[in-house]
Amino acid sequence: MSEEQDKRATRVSRRAVLASTAIGSAGLAGCLGRLRTVRNQDIPDQLSLKVLTVPGDDDAVATQIGRMLADNLNTIGVNVDLQLFPEDELRRKVLVNQEYDLFISAYQNIERPDALRPLLHSSFVGEVGWQNPFEFTDIGIDELLEAQQQQRGSQRRRTVVDLQHEIVRKQPFIPVAVPDLIRASRTEEFTNWRWSSRDLSQSLVRVNSREADTDTLPLVSTDAQITRSLNPIAIQSRNKGQISGLFYDSLGRYIDGTVEPWAATGWDLSTTDEETTLTVTLRPELTFHDGTPLTADDVAFTVELLQDTSLGEFEVPVPAPRFRGRSSMVESVTVLDDRTVKLAFSNVNPQTAVRILTVPIFPEHVWRSKARPAEIAGVDISEAVTEALVWQNPEPIGSGPFKFESSVEDEELVVQRNDAHLLHRNPTALPKQVAERFADGIPFNRLRIQIVRSDDAALGLLTSGSVDATVSNLGPSVVPRIGREQSVELHVERSPSLYIIGCNTLKEPLGNPHFRRLIARLIDKETIREEVFGGFARPATSPLTGTEWVPSDLRWAGVDPELPFFGTNGSLDIEEIHSYLRDAGFEFSDNDNLLQQ
Amino acid sequence: MTLLIQYLQLVTVVTVCLGVGLYTIVGPARIRSFYVDYRTRLCHGLAHLSVLGTVFGISMYWRPIGGEVSWTLEYNITHTLYSIEGYLVPTIQELATTKLTWALSLVYVFGYVFLVLFPLVSYLFLDTLRPFRVTALSYIINYLIGLGSYTLFIAYGPRNYMPGEVRGLMYEVWPEIEALTTHINTNTNVFPSLHTSLAVTVALLAWYTRDSYPRWFYLASALAGTIAFSTMYLGLHWGTDVVTGAALGITSVWAASYLAAESDEQSRITTTGQQLFATAGDYIKQYRP
Structure with missing residues (x-):
């Protein structure tokens, strides 16, 4: 019997039963009917x-x-x-x-x-x-x-x-x-702390050192997550823009509220009624930390990966949850040559379209292999999750101003200055606002972020002089204590x-x-x-x-x-x-x- | 680095305390008589210590796995604990002064480790090793039940549930110690308070041995009371954790004295240990030229 017939048969029999009950035993049926009604009208439970x-x-x-x-x-x-x-x-x-x-x-x-x-x-x-x-x-x-x-x-x-x-x-x-964003710093060794809420590297370029060669800038954070996973698109990761901006460049960056060229020299914007296109030109000689050149292919790959982390392998696309607003706007991405890439958008105004330029650029040679299904101990665990979304990315390779050096879970993260980065090589090529702030270079070779659990402990390390600033946002309860410490400066800023x-x-x-x-x-x-x-x-x-x-x-x-x-x-x-x-x-x-x- | 320094500091302070304790509580006479048969005593004690050490090792190894199990089972009882007692801990914290916080923090960290270790050392000097065996067994019971409860339940302390109303007093005055406490335990394991249960265990045992070590009984009870109070004062435990911890302490001593053998010859742990040690000794001799 086909499914359709099956259904019809059931319907018929059910109707027959109903009819027979109605005719045959009206008394009993009426009683049961009342029972059903009453049962559904019980006094409801507390919410x-x-x-x-x-x-x-x-x-x-x-x-x-x-x-x-x-x-x-x-x-x-x-x-x-x-x-x-x-x-x-x-x-x-x-x-x-x-x-x-x-x-x-x-x-x-x-x-x-x-x-x-x-x-x-x-x-x-x-x-x-x-x-x-x-x-x-x-x-x-x-x-x-x-x-x-x-x-x-x-x-x-x-x-x-x-x-x-x-x-x-x-x-x-x-x-x-x-x-408000609340942070604290010492001013004995390093001065000119000005925090940017979004991007740690932008805060760090402004810092000056009182001594000529300081090897390490010690910082403290309460975010232990940065020692467990450095994958900016991991499902459970919190918004790690602060840290991922150290390792990864983006084509443009938000500087004082507008998107300015960063890894791109600039872009041409053209709009018709329906379509907006951005033709972006990359800076010459960009390289990833492992020496591989960064080309337009990596940019196109990144957009495709964000739109579908399975890169078309799964029946249904698995977009990266992070940057979803941005990646979902892009209609198509075309590589014109090694240094030029064209992004097309439909029904998106230019002001919104340029937000796609702020996503981190991932190296294709590292991430392509992560488009496979996620596995635990060699076993596929899901048909809807890719490795790219659960991978811990323990040693991130990007093209950003800092390179990964070492990390100990729940204890510390150490990064090294990337001397090949434009920020060190030729800062004048960067947007004027950054170039101006960046006169003497980054005054340290290494950045060490120590992890503690509570704000109290973070502030303790700061007042004892073991670290020079807090990276994570402090809770308002420690503000009075910051006020009592002579050597510690309080920074309060608007947060997004x-x-x-x-x-x-x-x-x-x-x-x-x-x-x-x-x-x-x-x-x-x-x-x-x-x-x-x-x-x-x-x-x-x-x-x-x-x-x-x-x-x-x-x-x-x-x-x-x-x-x-x-x-x-x-x-x-x-x-x-x-x-x-x-x-x-x-x-x-x-x-x-x-x-x- | 900081963690290593913290551990060294702890070991130093506790060793000094144990030394002073041996001299003042155990006394020179017992120490001298210990020399006569110290080999047998240590040998007999070692079997129980090995079992205790193994249980402790397993519990350290189990903690991260147990954490995952807890989050899978998801018996999140923090809100229940709060519903039972409400504002007890914030009320206790109204007493807070910096000096009191320091005193209670030191007792919580150093005092506790000393309290738990001292019976294992001092009971080796007694005429009979039964108190030593009961101590080792009751610690094992404490650990196993505590570990079971930590695996089964997720419970955050008052400091985490009522920030703003309850302060993390210890971390305010002594931030460095956080590295040590977080290394040893996670913040979801507060029910019951193992600090309280072990402290109560030691105090009860001290009562049983009060004829031999009268001073120890007074010191142990004072320390146990202070530790139980400090866990609440410092915002780390709920009153309910402390009460449950005390109950666990009492139960463990009762169970251990029921289980522990009257003499070394009857103790299955001691005799098995002896056999194992003997076999191991033979084995080593055999392969030594």
Whole structure:
């Protein structure tokens, strides 16, 4: 019997049974029917939610926001379980497996409107990484995200304003605060510390040494991950732009907010109605750390690898989660000669298109072999994961200003100055802003990053003089201690990151925008700014808070203009919350537990 | 480098403490009489020490694997521990002063290692080795149960769960020690407190041997109480970990004294050890020219 016939047969028999029951034993059937109805109308259980975040050792700010949220959810009658996961484990839970209800995390880089596209567009649902981890789908927002990518000038500006209003209204995730970057350094041996948030190498070129030959610049970081994996596109890796910029060059780099030529001498931009093309010319004589020349083939290979890390081997492409927003814009890439490559985009404005130039350039001869399926001890473990996404890349080979020297897991990472790099050979060829800052060369041969677990330990090493600066961002709780130390300088800068509460919109009741808006209103952003950040943050209202794109009616005005805190001075107004939830169709048990809908 | 220095520092301080302890607690008379039959005593003790050493070695080796197992099982009990006791640890931390923090940190690190090692040394000088055997066995039980619990449960300490409210006091005054503590254990293994369970174990055993070493009983109880308190004061453990740890300590001593043989001849570990050592000795003799 074919499948079709099979189905029909079942349907017939089921109908027959139904009919016979109806006629034959109306009494019993009626009774069972009532039983079924009653069974489905049991008093629902208390609503339970799992809130996931990292422990204090990894990010004390996220832990504290998580605690506040958990306490407030508990107060309104939700059964909360606050679970702490180390950073890589949290990534696995949230960004790969989507096993969560709510999570608190810092999203690393949200400076431009196009960064919202991979985060929220429905076409990215089901991809791993920061590609729509909320599983959020909304036609209106999709259209606005696409429109802003094509439009320019004031038209785009208007679209981005509409987009923010829509996002703020629906709260697929709750923007909490934009933190300041806090770092500390000593000024006895090295001076002129000026930190760039994105790129450690740009910070380091500005450093001057008081002595002529200093062999090693000792630094400290709390990010042990840099001693475990140096693969910039690994699934579980955090945004390691800081460190990967040491090893890898990109065609262009963001310098003071615009993309400037770096490994490229420049690019020609041409646009028609539909298509934008970038024709990029590489600098002559670029080489990777192992001596292999860097050519246009490597650039084209990198873009192809980011778009599909299986390089066409798998049935379904496996894009690299990182740089996904950038790689997904590129329509085609063509090598014109050894030093020229043409990138074509459809429906992308030039301002957005040039972002592709900031991805690291990978050597084809190293990475081509990583396009195979990922394996553990020689066994294929997945048909959807490639080696490129799980490889630890223990000794990275790039063309960047520093070469890998050695690494001891959870203890230290040592890198060497790459004297063949343009930054040392001929800095005047680089963008003026970099060239100016870089007058006397990098004043050390080696960079040693020591790993500690806590900010307290990092600051201890700094005050005792064992290291000259902290690389990782410090928590606000150590700021008073920095102030007490004479020899230590504090650096506070704006950061491009954003603390968010992510909602798994596939889980009830988080699919309900009314409930997500309630969660936003359980968070007192002003108290968080003062108590958790010690003032070193700005409360976030829109996901683009901290950029010039936020319209005046969405800016922080002492309170959140759209979703003000449900209460005063950190304590909740329970009455008001109950009536809000009742209006939204929720019910409470006799002992004020919030019930599942 | 820093790690090596930390270990050297620890070894030096503890060795000095053990030396002073031997002189003041064990006393010259017992040390002199030890010379008479020290070979037999060491020989008898060695079998138990080897077993203990093996268990310790296995537990160090198991920790990273156990960590992976914990994350796979995912019994994350931190929130439960917090729900049980709430603000106990932050309340204790209201007592914090720099001097107290230093004192308790030193006791937590050096005092603890001394407390745990001293019985293994001093009980070799007693007339009977039974207390020594009970000590070794109860340590083994502590380790095995502790390891089982660490593998089964994921539990972060108050310092990690309530940052902002609970301070990592020890790392603030003594950042260098972090290298040592993180080398020995991971921050997800707080339930139960092995510091407390072993300290309680030692204090209980000291009570049993109080007739021989009266001073040790007072010192051991004082140290044990201080250690249990310091784990909470320093923000490393929950009160629940400490209570469970104390229960584990008591259980292990009870179980060990039940299991341990009355005499060396009855102890299966000692006799098996003797046979093994003898065989090994013969083996070496055979191949030596």
